[in-house]
Amino acid sequence: MNIIFWILAAVIAVCSILTVTTKRILRAATYLLFVLFATAGIYFLLNYSFLGAVQLTVYAGGIIILYVFSIFLTSTTRDEQKAKLKTGKLAAGLLTALAGAAICIFLILTHSFGATYPVGDEVQMSEIGTALLGTGKYQYLLPFEAIGVLLLAGIIGGILIARKR
Amino acid sequence: MFDFSVVTKWVDDLLNGILSPTWATFIEFVLIGVCILTAYAVIALALIYIERKVCAFFQCRLGPNRVGPFGLLQSVADMFKMLIKEIIDIKHNDKFLFNLAPYVVIAASVLAFGCIPFGKGLHILDFNIGIFFLIAVSSIGVVGILLAGWSSNNKYSLIGAMRSGAQMISYELSIGLSILTIVIFAGSMQLSTIVESQANGWFLFRGHIPALIAFLVYLVAGTAETNRGPFDLPEADSELTAGYHTEYSGMHFGFFYLAEYLNLFIVAAVASTLFLGGWMPLHIPGWDGFNQIMDYIPSPLWFLGKTAVMIFIMMWFKWTFPRLRIDQLLRLEWKYLLPINLINLVLMVIIVVFKIHF
Numbered sequence: 110m111n112i113i114f115w116i117l118a119a120v121i122a123v124c125s126i127l128t129v130t131t132k133r134i135l136r137a138a139t140y141l142l143f144v145l146f147a148t149a150g151i152y153f154l155l156n157y158s159f160l161g162a163v164q165l166t167v168y169a170g171g172i173i174i175l176y177v178f179s180i181f182l183t184s185t186t187r188d189e190q191k192a193k194l195k196t197g198k199l200a201a202g203l204l205t206a207l208a209g210a211a212i213c214i215f216l217i218l219t220h221s222f223g224a225t226y227p228v229g230d231e232v233q234m235s236e237i238g239t240a241l242l243g244t245g246k247y248q249y250l251l252p253f254e255a256i257g258v259l260l261l262a263g264i265i266g267g268i269l270i271a272r273k274r
Numbered sequence: 275m276f277d278f279s280v281v282t283k284w285v286d287d288l289l290n291g292i293l294s295p296t297w298a299t300f301i302e303f304v305l306i307g308v309c310i311l312t313a314y315a316v317i318a319l320a321l322i323y324i325e326r327k328v329c330a331f332f333q334c335r336l337g338p339n340r341v342g343p344f345g346l347l348q349s350v351a352d353m354f355k356m357l358i359k360e361i362i363d364i365k366h367n368d369k370f371l372f373n374l375a376p377y378v379v380i381a382a383s384v385l386a387f388g389c390i391p392f393g394k395g396l397h398i399l400d401f402n403i404g405i406f407f408l409i410a411v412s413s414i415g416v417v418g419i420l421l422a423g424w425s426s427n428n429k430y431s432l433i434g435a436m437r438s439g440a441q442m443i444s445y446e447l448s449i450g451l452s453i454l455t456i457v458i459f460a461g462s463m464q465l466s467t468i469v470e471s472q473a474n475g476w477f478l479f480r481g482h483i484p485a486l487i488a489f490l491v492y493l494v495a496g497t498a499e500t501n502r503g504p505f506d507l508p509e510a511d512s513e514l515t516a517g518y519h520t521e522y523s524g525m526h527f528g529f530f531y532l533a534e535y536l537n538l539f540i541v542a543a544v545a546s547t548l549f550l551g552g553w554m555p556l557h558i559p560g561w562d563g564f565n566q567i568m569d570y571i572p573s574p575l576w577f578l579g580k581t582a583v584m585i586f587i588m589m590w591f592k593w594t595f596p597r598l599r600i601d602q603l604l605r606l607e608w609k610y611l612l613p614i615n616l617i618n619l620v621l622m623v624i625i626v627v628f629k630i631h632f
Contacts, residue, residue, distance in 0.1 A: 135424060139371060142417060158401045162410040170413030174443060177420045181436065231402045234463050 113154060120147040138176045145169050156231050275555070275569045279395030306398060310388055314536060315353075321535040322349040325589060332593040356531075361524035364426070371425035376522065376529035378418030383533040383540065385411040390543045391465050393553045393574035404465035405457065408544065409450055412499075415533065416442045419508075419518050422530070426521040434517025437600060438508030441498055444607040445505075448495035451615040455488040455622045456481070456548045459631070469552040474559050476551040480632045484622040489549045491611055491618070496541035497588050498603070500534065504595035505603060542584035546577065550584075553577040 121144050128140040145168040152161035194202075244250050285305070289298040323338065323346065330337025338345030364372075388398045389408040401407050416439055423435020459481045460468045477485050498505040509517030519530040546552060553573035557565045598606070625631050 159403050162403055162407045165410035166413055234402055
């Protein structure tokens with residue numbers, strides 16, 4: 110159990126760093142894919158296979174493919190030349206990174222993490238379904254519908270932009 | 275009916291008896307890995323042979339007939355040829371992505387292969403959300419194809435990869451929705467539960483009209499998902515030489531080749547599991563004697579038999595229909611299959627709610 114966690118954690122850490130340090134944009138997308146795989150692996154390790162599978166379909170199977178397609182359609186090899194960073198931008202980036210790191214380290218040190226091992230069995234799919242579409246306490250019908258309307262609006266907006274006049 | 279979980283349990287107890295739990299688990303991982311990869315390779319070789327024979331008979335030829343009796347060893351010989359071929363380095367490409375892409379494709383297909391129930395108790399990954407996991411991992415393969423097309427630095431490969439990406443993403447919707455129809459009917463996503471609930475009749479018969487529509491849609495979408503003819507325009511040899519794997523050689527090409535055949539097997543196996551009862555024998559409620567006789571046939575044989583029928587139908591498609599154009603392909607999915615599927619989903623819900631099924 111522990112060994113697998115450390116392997117996944119190492120993959121996440123190494124690939125995250127490679128994602129931002131690599132010069133080629135498609136490689137960055139591939140490293141990001143590995144990060145998302147390893148995250149899904151951690152969900153599976155926690156016995157929450159539903160979230161793991163959602164992670165795989167939505168992020169690995171959806172978002173990354175979207176990224177790759179947009180890279181295909183927009184980038185040329187000339188874009189991959191070294192771009193000079195301006196001093197102001199560099200300072201702003203460093204400041205943001207430091208602030209982000211400070212917040213993360215503060216949270217990790219002050220928050221008491223609960224169980225470190227999977228608790229109980231796999232969550233039943235029917236339980237997740239009832240929670241998503243129920244109206245009681247700790248049930249999520251309203252957010253579910255709101256997200257549905259948002260996505261529909263997104264689709265209609267996309268069609269409106271893309272249609273032929 | 276023999277339950278294979280007896281065997282797996284025996285192996286598990288044996289290993290746990292003589293080793294510490296960590297090592298026992300580790301050895302089980304290795305054992306399962308070896309079994310699954312062997313099955314993967316053997317099934318792929320068998321499928322390549324079958325495809326060549328079926329293709330030959332459709333074209334009034336004999337097919338492979340020199341190596342071994344009836345040419346049975348032809349694909350084994352081909353495998354050795356592939357294994358000892360040189361992997362050619364090509365210039366001006368992204369070496370890392372170029373070498374990575376075949377592994378992404380094959381990993382996705384091995385993961386999906388691991389979910390399939392081969393017989394009673396003969397099941398590697400049996401998640402609560404089994405079928406959803408299967409769709410999730412099989413959608414990763416498309417990333418490998420896109421990477422292969424891009425990193426080959428060849429415009430034909432890139433066009434092939436783009437076509438393949440567009441095709442697989444679109445037809446995944448149809449596959450997902452037709453599987454969802456059956457999930458509604460079964461009330462579960464776990465593959466073992468889905469198979470067991472077909473003990474009194476296969477879903478294709480019990481779910482009558484909506485199940486039949488879902489089955490037909492699944493067949494069309496599944497054929498498209500495997501990039502096979504009549505939907506083989508990602509690798510249309512007359513236009514794009516070989517599409518996304520043009521630049522690959524040796525075993526890297528072999529990986530694409532194996533994954534293509536195994537995806538055919540996976541699509542057929544999922545069709546037989548969801549619609550034709552998987553390893554469940556043909557049972558007719560009321561005919562007890564008949565059911566007993568059917569139970570004597572081992573469950574893996576049922577599974578492989580049904581899958582073989584599905585594979586034959588898909589090969590039949592490939593060697594009879596002419597290739598579609600890309601606009602026809604996308605129109606078929608977005609204007610016909612998807613609306614049919616959505617209406618079919620509502621129909622299935624009505625049938626389940628009012629219990630108008632067998």
